[in-house]
Amino acid sequence: MENIETIDSVCTYCGVGCDIAAHVDTKENKIKKIFAHPDGVVSQGKLCIKGKYGYDFVDAEDRLRTPRIRKSFLEKNPAIKEAVSSVLVDFDDTWYECDLDAATTACAMKLKEIQAKYGRKSVASIGGARTSCESSYLFQKFTRHTLGSPHVDNCARVCHSPSLKGMRATIGEGAATNPYNDIYNTEFMIVIGSNTTEAHPIIANRILDVARESDNLAVFDVREIKLHRFAKYKAIMPHEANLLILNMLAYVIIDEELYDESFIADRTKGFLEFKEKILNDPYANPDYFNEIEGYEYLSKMVRKVAREYALKKSMIFWGLGITEHLDGSYAVMAITHLALMTGNIGKPGAGLMPLRGQNNVQGTCDMGMLPYYDPDYQTPKEIGLMTPELVDEMLEGRLKAVLNVGEDLTHIHPNLNKIDRAFEELELLFVQELFMTDVANRADIVVGVKSAYEKTGVYVNAMRRLHLSQPLVKSDLPDDWEVLQILDNKMGGDADYKSSQDVWQEVQRVAYRRFSGADYHRLEKHRKRGLQWPVHTEDTPILHQLDFRTDDGYGQFKYHQYKLRGMIEEITQKNLQGYHLTTGRTLAHYNNAAQTKRSEKLNDRYSEDILLVCEEDAADFTSEQVILKSEFGQTNPLTVKITDKVRPKTLFATFHHAKSRINALFGDARDELILTAAFKTIKVEVINC
Numbered sequence: 001m002e003n004i005e006t007i008d009s010v011c012t013y014c015g016v017g018c019d020i021a022a023h024v025d026t027k028e029n030k031i032k033k034i035f036a037h038p039d040g041v042v043s044q045g046k047l048c049i050k051g052k053y054g055y056d057f058v059d060a061e062d063r064l065r066t067p068r069i070r071k072s073f074l075e076k077n078p079a080i081k082e083a084v085s086s087v088l089v090d091f092d093d094t095w096y097e098c099d100l101d102a103a104t105t106a107c108a109m110k111l112k113e114i115q116a117k118y119g120r121k122s123v124a125s126i127g128g129a130r131t132s133c134e135s136s137y138l139f140q141k142f143t144r145h146t147l148g149s150p151h152v153d154n155c156a157r158v159c160h161s162p163s164l165k166g167m168r169a170t171i172g173e174g175a176a177t178n179p180y181n182d183i184y185n186t187e188f189m190i191v192i193g194s195n196t197t198e199a200h201p202i203i204a205n206r207i208l209d210v211a212r213e214s215d216n217l218a219v220f221d222v223r224e225i226k227l228h229r230f231a232k233y234k235a236i237m238p239h240e241a242n243l244l245i246l247n248m249l250a251y252v253i254i255d256e257e258l259y260d261e262s263f264i265a266d267r268t269k270g271f272l273e274f275k276e277k278i279l280n281d282p283y284a285n286p287d288y289f290n291e292i293e294g295y296e297y298l299s300k301m302v303r304k305v306a307r308e309y310a311l312k313k314s315m316i317f318w319g320l321g322i323t324e325h326l327d328g329s330y331a332v333m334a335i336t337h338l339a340l341m342t343g344n345i346g347k348p349g350a351g352l353m354p355l356r357g358q359n360n361v362q363g364t365c366d367m368g369m370l371p372y373y374d375p376d377y378q379t380p381k382e383i384g385l386m387t388p389e390l391v392d393e394m395l396e397g398r399l400k401a402v403l404n405v406g407e408d409l410t411h412i413h414p415n416l417n418k419i420d421r422a423f424e425e426l427e428l429l430f431v432q433e434l435f436m437t438d439v440a441n442r443a444d445i446v447v448g449v450k451s452a453y454e455k456t457g458v459y460v461n462a463m464r465r466l467h468l469s470q471p472l473v474k475s476d477l478p479d480d481w482e483v484l485q486i487l488d489n490k491m492g493g494d495a496d497y498k499s500s501q502d503v504w505q506e507v508q509r510v511a512y513r514r515f516s517g518a519d520y521h522r523l524e525k526h527r528k529r530g531l532q533w534p535v536h537t538e539d540t541p542i543l544h545q546l547d548f549r550t551d552d553g554y555g556q557f558k559y560h561q562y563k564l565r566g567m568i569e570e571i572t573q574k575n576l577q578g579y580h581l582t583t584g585r586t587l588a589h590y591n592n593a594a595q596t597k598r599s600e601k602l603n604d605r606y607s608e609d610i611l612l613v614c615e616e617d618a619a620d621f622t623s624e625q626v627i628l629k630s631e632f633g634q635t636n637p638l639t640v641k642i643t644d645k646v647r648p649k650t651l652f653a654t655f656h657h658a659k660s661r662i663n664a665l666f667g668d669a670r671d672e673l674i675l676t677a678a679f680k681t682i683k684v685e686v687i688n689c
Contacts, residue, residue, distance in 0.1 A: 003027040008037070008527050010459055010467040011051045012452035012595070015356030016180075016202045017461025018043040018051055019528050022453075022472045029473050031055045031453065041529045042180065042465065048201040049588060049605075050596060055453065057434065057598035058473060064435055064448030065477065067103035068095040073428075073444040080106045100478060100486065103445050107403075108490035110428045110444075111147070114400045122400045124151035124390050127407030128369045128480075129361040131449075132457025132469070134503035135480035136360070136367040137375060137510075138495065139405055142484050144374075146493035150384030151399070154369040155407045156361050157387045158414075161674040162323040163354040164365060166332025168377075170340070170556050172549030175362060176463040177351035178315070179532065179541045183210055185349030187312035190305065192220040192335075193242060193321020193680075197227055198587045200319070200355045200462075207317070216312075218305045220245060221321065222582055222680075223612075223652055224645040233305050236647060238295055239567040239580050239681040243327045244283055245302060246334035247562055251284040252306035253341055259310065263343035267548065267555055274337070274557035283562045292571050294647070310342045317353045321584070324679040328671040330560035340555045346544035356462035359452065363460030366514060366533070367507065376511035387413065388668065388675045394422035401428035404439060405480050408592040411438040411658040414666035414677035417633045432480055437594050438658045450477045451595075456500050458507075458523065464540075465530040466515075468523035566681060567649075579617075581628060581651040581665065581684045589656040597657075609660040611638040612652040618642050623688040628653075630684050633664030637689050651684070 004023050011018040019040035023033040034055050036043035043051075057063070071094060074081035081088075084102035091097045098106075114122050125143040128136040140152045156164065164174030183189070183206040196204040204227065211217035211230040218233035219225070220242075228234045237245060253259050254275050264271045278284050289299040308314070316338065322331050332354070339345040339352055356362050368375035371384030385393060387409075393399035395418075402409075402423075410419050423429065423442055431443040440446045452459075454475035459467050478486075481503055488495040497503045501520050508515050518535040531539040547553035570576040588605040589596045597603045611628070613621050625637040628651075636659055646652050655662040669678040 004032065007470065007472050009453065009469045009472055011047070012359055013050045013054065014200055015358060015361060015462035016042065016200050017359065017459060017465060017467055017530070018047055018202055019467065019530075020047065020051060024472050031058060031472055037528050039528065042461065043202055044205065046202060046205060049602065053601040054596050054599045056600070057595040058451055058453050060435070060598040062435060064433055064440070064446060066097045067100055067445070067447045068097055069103060069106055070094060070444045071096060077110065080109050083109060100447065100483070103447050104483065104486045104490055107428070107430045107445050108487060111401055111491060114427055115147070118398070118400050120148035121151060122398060123147050123149045123403070124153070124384075124399055124401070125149075125403045126153050126387055126390070126409060127155065127405040129155045129358040129364040130406035131360065131480045132455065132459060132500065133360065133363040133367050133507060134457050134500040135405065135484065136364040136369045137507050138481045138484045138503055140368045140375070142488045142493060142495070143403070144380065146488050146491050150371060150380065150382040151390060152369055152384060153371055153387045153390070154361070154364045155358060155412065156365050156370070157675065158324070158412055158677055158679070159320055159357045160323055160354055160361065161676050162328030162671050163332050165329040165674045167336055167352070167354070169558055170333050170336040171345070171544060172551070173543060175543070176353045177345055177543045178348070178353065179463050179465070180206055182349050182351065182542070183207060183315065185313070186210065186315045187214070187349065188216045188308045188314040190218045190220070190309060190314070190316045191227060192245075192316070192318050194317055194319030194355050195221070195225045195227070195321070195584050196317065196319070196355065197225070199357070199585045201587065203317075203355065216308070218308070222650060223647065233301055235298060235301055237298065238292060238571065239582065239650065240325060240565060241568060242322055242325060242331045243334055243560070244562040244568070245298070246331055246338065247278060247281065247284040248286045248302045249306040249309065250334065250337055250341065251278050251281070252286060252303050253310045253338070254278060256307070258307060259341040260343035264341065268340050268557065269554045270557040271341070274559045277559045281561050283564070292568060294571070309338065309344070313347075313349045314342070314344045315349070315351055315353060317355055319355045320357065321680055323671070323676055325681070326669060326672060326678050327560070327563070328676055329673040333558050333560065336555070337557055340557065346542065348542065351542070354462070360459045362462060362464065363458065366460055366511065375507065376513050386675045388670060388677075391419060391422045394425045397425065400426060401430070402426055403430045405432045407439070408437045408594065408658070409439045410442060411592045412655075412663065414663050414679065415632055415668055416661060416664040418668070432483055435594050437592060447483055448477055449483060450475050450479050455479045458504060460533070461530070464532045466518055466523060466533060466535070467530045468520060468527060576649055579649055579651050579684050579686060581653065581682050582680050583653055583655050583662060586654050586656070589654070592656065592658060606654075606656070608639060609654045609657050609662060610641050612641055612643050612646050614646045614648045614650065615642055615644050616648045620686060621688065625689040627687040627689060628665060628684040629687055630665040630667070630682050632667040633661070635661050635664060
């Protein structure tokens, strides 16, 4: 163990936000091992395989270490080329390498030219949920205040924006209500639209611990997942049935008078109108499932789940299987209705758990990296456009520059053919990244930055818990906020932060409602435990104990009826044809796999996106690989795996590898309120290779 130092930090992957420790060879400046603290509050001494083995990206050979400028960009901009020519070094046919000063000078010159020609709103900033709160805060501040553009957004647009929208509309706060360990205090659990063992395994450990002992788990999904093995109620449902089932659960609770009258009277409003609407909704009666061939059993199962949920201290967990639909925001409202009706909120062991995806997507939203929220979810002076609207602005020639921090826009967003056309219309794409991801390869200027394991910063996990990360290894690369500060100064701003702590102190003042008491000293002191916002003199593990965080303190019922469509409509009309595809994650990889595919132990487990096909449909798949095609585009060839885990006429694929082009299949279908793409179902044609 000579030269080996043990350093504490936080995992760089999913929104669980596990505490980690690393053995670092200080002489080699190299991570040798990552493990969980035996007494870590989040990890409970365990890490998933990404947390354990997914650190090779830090010193990967293809790490982006020197800024690059596209040669064709400089040919189109001779004044910029002249300004930076003294430091340009030929890299290949496409790129020059340069220093950070030249890269930011080129960016600033082009930004000034674009805004002078097209106006201040011709620039947008997108991304940030993979970086620290400090960088996300400065990203939106620089864009709004120095550039004068209201257009800021982050990857919550493709994941949990509907959770934020639906929860704020009903209970005033779009975040998890309880700490993870409250799972041990609950009497009943519903998991819907979350493949928790794959996407959030350290939370799944807790769910499984309790389910094995108490047999108190209901799992709803469109395919059989590992969690079903441990469930008392194993519900496989048709595509796009979330709102249908959630309203049915509410119907049973009302019809059988299982609701908590005193809680409703004391702490909510709008229940009587809600009750009337739901009892008169033909889609809300569980008997409706008797008309859906192959899913008739759900009629009785929904009733049983509703009874247990209402009569016990219960929690609901959900993921992108809820939010990535046309009615994602409404489905989240339907989830909060269940908690409001039964009093299953504001106390230990009872609450709502949206399982956030990125390591700092909660924090990035808290920092105001959304077009309709300033930091601390205040109303901005000017509301900007959401990412799908910004793509339309590109195509219409009004948006000419995009600044991007760590979001692989051209891989993870839907309708890739449209995205491709839109990005070709830009005059400037500036990207801060670790690697030459798909979007970085399209950029005009790319700057390599520190990873989470090389910098200090605050990250907020899926249960509102703040962790202060510290560097595991040293790096001479800039942090994201440092690049943004240089840009800010070159664009006439006065940013003058000496450290990430300086930025965070400003966050504490600006976003004081959540963070006033969460200074670096306290976060360092509680590094293994973390602090759950709002943090003032103490932190707040459980929200809504006395009042909801709405303007008047009352929870609100906002009913929305399920709309018949898609697979359910086809089944009821005896016309189920073709295939319905859904997408999701696998344990070994994280999102666009930019980091995980650099670890051999992870990539060897899942080196390509696999298509799961039902055994009954095997005759349609006559080759080892197939292409999927929709009206919007087609994938590249996908390897087929025949399984009994998906239902007939349904398919499942992951989306981790950009080469698969899974997202080319999806069009502009999206959540009605918040524009999150409907990634969880698309009708596809199968072409055997």
